[in-house]
Amino acid sequence: MTRDQAGGVHLWDRATGKHLDQLKMVKRRELAVSPDGRYLVMSEEDPSITYLDPKQDIGPIGGNKLKLYDLESRKYVERFAGFEGNSRYMEFARDGKTLVTVDRRDGKVRLWDVATGKERRSCFALHEDELQKAYRISGCELSPDGKTMAVACRPRNDPLVTLRLWDVTTGKELE
Numbered sequence: 410m411t412r413d414q415a416g417g418v419h420l421w422d423r424a425t426g427k428h429l430d431q432l433k434m435v436k437r438r439e440l441a442v443s444p445d446g447r448y449l450v451m452s453e454e455d456p457s458i459t460y461l462d463p464k465q466d467i468g469p470i471g472g473n474k475l476k477l478y479d480l481e482s483r484k485y486v487e488r489f490a491g492f493e494g495n496s497r498y499m500e501f502a503r504d505g506k507t508l509v510t511v512d513r514r515d516g517k518v519r520l521w522d523v524a525t526g527k528e529r530r531s532c533f534a535l536h537e538d539e540l541q542k543a544y545r546i547s548g549c550e551l552s553p554d555g556k557t558m559a560v561a562c563r564p565r566n567d568p569l570v571t572l573r574l575w576d577v578t579t580g581k582e583l584e
Contacts, residue, residue, distance in 0.1 A: 410442070410449075412434075416433075416434045416438065417431050417432065417433055417434060418431070418432040418434050418440065418449070418451075419431050419432075420432070420480070420483075429483070430483055432449075432451075432478060434451055434453070438451060438452055438453070438497065439451075439452075439497055439498050439499055440499070441499045441500050441501050441508070442480075442501070443501045443505045443523070444501055444503055444504070444505045445505055446480065447479065447480055447481055447505075448477055448478065448479060448480065448486075448501075448505075448523070449477075449478040449480055450475055450476065450477050450478070450499060450501075450508060451475070451476050451478070452473050452474065452475050452476070452495075452496045452497070452499065452510070453473070453474055453476055454471045454472070454473060454474075455471065455472040455473055455474040455491035455492075456471060457472070457491055458471065458472025458473075458491045458492065458493060459471055459472065460472065460493040462514075462515070470493075470495070472491050472492055472493050472494065473491065473492060473494050473495055473496050474489060474490070474491040474492070475488075475489035475496065475499075475508070475510070475521070475526075476489075477489065477523075477526075488523075488525070488526030489521065489526040490526065492519075492528070494512045494515075494517055494519070495512045495513055495514050495515075496510035496511065496512055496519065497511070497512065497513035497546070498510065498511040498513065498546065498548060498549045499511070500549065500550070500551050501523070502551060502555035502577075503551075503553065503554070503555050504555065505523065506522070506523055506524065507520055507521065507522065507523065507529070507555065508520075508521040508523050509521075509549070509551060509558060509577065511534060511546050511549045511560060512546070513545055513546045514545065514546075515533065515535060516533050516534040516535030516539075516544070516546050516560070516562060517531055517532075517533055517534075518531060518532050518533065518534050518549075518558070518560070518575065518580070519531045520577065530580055531580070532575070532580030532581075534546060534549075534560040534562065534573060534575060534582075535562055539562065539564075542564055544562050544563065544564050544565070545562065545563060545564075545565055546560060546561070546562050547561045547562060547563050547570060548560075548561040549561070551577070555577060556576065556577055556578060557574055557575065557576060557577065557583065558574070558575045558577050559572055559573070559574055559575075560572070560573050560574075560575060
């Protein structure tokens with residue numbers, strides 16, 4: 410799999426080098442591949458959902474939708490409904506049954522059931538005072554056992570990054 414400058418994802422046959430498919434995707438959006446290599450997940454804007462963020466006076470914001478692509482059948486699997494948020498970072502847990510997404514703008518962490526497409530739980534990786542100061546999520550990573558998530562955040566236009574650890578099961582920050 411490769412990505413082009415416009416954000417497209419290209420699928421290739423490993424044995425022959427033959428180009429198999431091209432998926433359109435928004436530039437600078439993350440994607441994740443399931444541990445078994447079967448699914449590719451990406452987020453895209455969902456124009457059917459708009460909402461206002463009470464913490465920011467920027468007008469209506471567009472929602473998101475997770476798109477699940479079955480790499481074996483080379484077809485999209487409609488499983489996830491649209492939601493209010495902007496899931497930029499995502500990663501599958503090692504067992505492939507849970508997908509973790511993190512909204513870049515407000516730090517909302519969501520745990521999704523991959524089989525049903527339902528949100529299991531959510532919490533926020535940014536503190537209330539940081540939301541007022543326009544902090545942003547700049548990355549996240551799950552531990553190999555899938556129990557802990559590291560979230561990097563920083564104030565907009567500031568190189569100083571804060572790293573926090575979260576218990577994925579409880580949604581609580583680790584001290």
